[in-house]
Amino acid sequence: MQFQKTTFKALILWVGATLVLLGSSFWLIQKGLFDTFNRTGPHSILGQNIMAVMLVWLLFGLTLSLVHFQKINQENVLTYAGFILVSLLYINLLRERTEYGDLEYYLDAATQLYKDRPLPPGYLYLPFWAVVLEQFVGFGKFGVLLASWLMNIASIMAFYFLLIAALKRYNFSDRLAALITILFALINVPILRTLFYGQVNLHMVNFVLLALVLYPRQRFLSAVALAIAVHLKVSPIIIAFIFLLERDWRWIFYFGIGLALVAAIPVLTDGISPYYDFLRNSQEVVGVRDINFREGSIDAVFLTLYNLNYISLTAARVTTYTVKVLVIGFAFFTMYLNVRGKTFYTGAGEVAMNAAPIVLLMLNLASPLVWEHHGIFLVLPFLLLLKKLNTTKYWMLFALAYTLQFLMPTFDFYPWSTLMRLSAPLLILWLTYRVASDPKPAPAFERANLWLTNLA
Numbered sequence: 001m002q003f004q005k006t007t008f009k010a011l012i013l014w015v016g017a018t019l020v021l022l023g024s025s026f027w028l029i030q031k032g033l034f035d036t037f038n039r040t041g042p043h044s045i046l047g048q049n050i051m052a053v054m055l056v057w058l059l060f061g062l063t064l065s066l067v068h069f070q071k072i073n074q075e076n077v078l079t080y081a082g083f084i085l086v087s088l089l090y091i092n093l094l095r096e097r098t099e100y101g102d103l104e105y106y107l108d109a110a111t112q113l114y115k116d117r118p119l120p121p122g123y124l125y126l127p128f129w130a131v132v133l134e135q136f137v138g139f140g141k142f143g144v145l146l147a148s149w150l151m152n153i154a155s156i157m158a159f160y161f162l163l164i165a166a167l168k169r170y171n172f173s174d175r176l177a178a179l180i181t182i183l184f185a186l187i188n189v190p191i192l193r194t195l196f197y198g199q200v201n202l203h204m205v206n207f208v209l210l211a212l213v214l215y216p217r218q219r220f221l222s223a224v225a226l227a228i229a230v231h232l233k234v235s236p237i238i239i240a241f242i243f244l245l246e247r248d249w250r251w252i253f254y255f256g257i258g259l260a261l262v263a264a265i266p267v268l269t270d271g272i273s274p275y276y277d278f279l280r281n282s283q284e285v286v287g288v289r290d291i292n293f294r295e296g297s298i299d300a301v302f303l304t305l306y307n308l309n310y311i312s313l314t315a316a317r318v319t320t321y322t323v324k325v326l327v328i329g330f331a332f333f334t335m336y337l338n339v340r341g342k343t344f345y346t347g348a349g350e351v352a353m354n355a356a357p358i359v360l361l362m363l364n365l366a367s368p369l370v371w372e373h374h375g376i377f378l379v380l381p382f383l384l385l386l387k388k389l390n391t392t393k394y395w396m397l398f399a400l401a402y403t404l405q406f407l408m409p410t411f412d413f414y415p416w417s418t419l420m421r422l423s424a425p426l427l428i429l430w431l432t433y434r435v436a437s438d439p440k441p442a443p444a445f446e447r448a449n450l451w452l453t454n455l456a
Contacts, residue, residue, distance in 0.1 A: 007068035014061045043098050047146045052095035055153065059087060078175050082182035083160055089186060090156045094149060094195055103198030107144050110134040113270050119277035124369075127266040127274035128231035129200055134269070148198050155202040156195065160185060162209040163379060169213055170345055170353070170384055171441070175452035180383060188406050190375035201376050204232040208239060209380075212356060215243075216349040220254045227258030234282075235363050235377075242352040242359050245339065293412040296421025297370040298323050304414055327365055331358050331429055337436035344384050346439070357381040357432060364425050372421060375405045381428050382406075388435040390442040401427035 028034045040046045063084065066072045072080055109123045110133035119127065136147040160181060167177035185191065194201040207229035214222035229236040243251045266274055293304070299320050306316040335358040338344065345353040363377045364370050382402060389395050405424035411417050441449075 004068060004070075007064065011061075011064045011068050014064055018057070018061065043096070045098055045142065045145070047142060048097075048149055049095060051146065051150060051153075052091050055091050056088065059084060075174065078182075079164065079178040082178050082185075083157070085182065086160050086185045087153075087157055090191075090195060091153060093192070094153065097196055100145065100148070100196070100198030103145060103148055106130065106133055106148070106198065106200070107137075107141060110137050110144060113274065114138070116270075119274055119281065121281060123277070123281050125200070126231050126234060126263075126278055127270065128228075128262060129203075130274070131266045131269050145198075152195050152198065152202065155206060156185070156191070158206050159191075159202055159209075162206055162213060163383075165213045166209045166380060167383060170387070171449075172387070173449045173453045175455065176449050179452070180386065184379070184383065184406075188376075189409065190373045190406060193371075193373035193410065194376060197373065199373050200232050201373050204229045204236060205376055205379065207232065208236055208360075208377075211239070212353070212380075215251070215352065216248065219248070219251045220258075223251050223254035224258035224261070227255055227262050230259065231262045235367060238362060238366070239356070239359055242355040245355050246349060246352040248349075248352070293414040293417045294372055294410055294421075295370060296364070296372065296374075296418055297367055298327065298365070298422065299368045300370070300418050301415065301422065304418065308414075324366065327426070327429075328362065330433070331362055331365065334358055334429060334433040334436060337433065341436055342439045343388065343432075343436050357384055358429070361425050361429055361432075365429070370421065372410045375421070375424070378405060378425055378428070381425070381432065385428065385431055385435070387441045387445040388438070389431070390435075390438075390444070394431060394434065397427055397431060401425075401431075 025034070028037060038046070040049070063080075066080070105123070106129060108120050109125075109127075109130035112118060112120055113127070113130050113134045114137040119130065123130070133144050133148065136144045139147075163181045163184070164174075164177045167180060168174065172180070191202070193199070207225045211222045211226040211229065214225065216222070226236060226239060229239075240252070240255055243255070263275075292300070302311070302316040302320045302323075305311045306313050311319075335355050338354045338358060339351050342350055343354055344357060347353075357380055360377060361381045364374055367374070382398075382405070385398060389398055401424040404420045408420060
């Protein structure tokens with residue numbers, strides 16, 4: 001009882017301080033005195049700073065509320081503590097950013113739509129994301145920046161819970177799923193690059209995870225979630241293949257409806273022409289590109305040799321297509337083994353859930369363009385292997401692949417920078433093949449799962 005009295009007083013003080021802060025700020029704005037009492041420090045953005053402070057203060061208030069109403073217990077304390085750690089880390093990291101790279105790219109597209117002009121050359125996305133940001137163009141560049149900043153903060157928070165839910169779907173215990181997610185999110189180069197560049201990748205991954213978490217209990221919502229992911233970034237269209245394998249025709253029907261509904265939004269706001277712009281721009285992906293030593297696709301290995309005048313364009317393309325056919329063929333064979341052996345999952349929707357890791361790997365392995373931030377697409381293929389690795393050799397190979405994909409800083413030194421990012425998913429593909437024949441979880445995984453579940 002004494003504890004609740006103390007937490008109640010703390011909560012009342014927090015509410016009072018919040019009201020005083022808001023009231024005084026509005027009063028200063030009305031009196032035209034806000035700029036007198038506010039200074040933007042070096043390498044800072046005012047609105048971003050204010051939002052960061054407000055979010056941390058709100059997280060503090062949320063924690064007080066949950067403690068007072070006894071919503072935090074031994075079952076969920078690890079999950080909530082991890083959420084706070086991850087949220088505070090990325091709020092403070094992003095508070096320090098003043099430039100966002102790819103956000104300029106999105107801003108240009110949104111501005112062109114706002115001015116009834118075609119999407120700019122080189123914009124390789126369907127128009128949906130540009131239409132979302134278009135709604136903030138009227139507030140100027142910093143209005144778009146702030147909206148994108150807030151959505152990215154919300155995205156990393158959502159990613160934390162969605163990844164836990166996805167791992168639990170594959171029979172990770174609550175605590176093991178939370179612990180793995182915390183460690184994955186705290187130090188992760190693709191997440192950092194995505195957020196530091198204002199990229200759309202986390203939004204896309206969140207909708208992919210949501211589609212898997214909801215399936216098959218909520219088929220319509222699952223299908224719409226994947227449809228949104230496709231409109232954010234086209235490549236997730238291949239994930240629909242796992243539901244074809246499942247022969248879930250109702251889900252496929254809902255997916256078609258979802259694609260049409262999301263596609264209608266840009267048509268209603270900007271007409272059909274942005275889709276023609278997308279078709280025109282998408283031809284650039286498979287063409288000859290300028291040299292970029294941090295790109296990690298199979299195409300990049302050989303196109304760079306062509307650009308450096310070591311091989312002909314014909315040789316580059318023939319070699320690229322040959323290697324891709326071999327890799328994709330091996331991936332499909334591994335997928336077949338996973339589905340037949342129920343490698344990762346047994347239960348409702350098991351065909352789709354066992355095929356999903358390989359299809360997610362192919363988002364990178366089959367793509368003609370793979371940047372360092374695209375590694376976030378591989379979260380499930382990597383982490384699901386944790387329940388299958390049962391030899392020291394496999395653990396060492398996994399550690400190498402994980403380091404190359406998620407921990408190694410970005411650098412530009414061909415061929416090592418390109419081969420580093422490419423070798424990681426190839427190693428994971430090989431490991432997935434090696435464990436495909438055994439449907440049982442590794443003993444170490446079962447012990448960790450049980451120990452964390454029974455931990456008082």
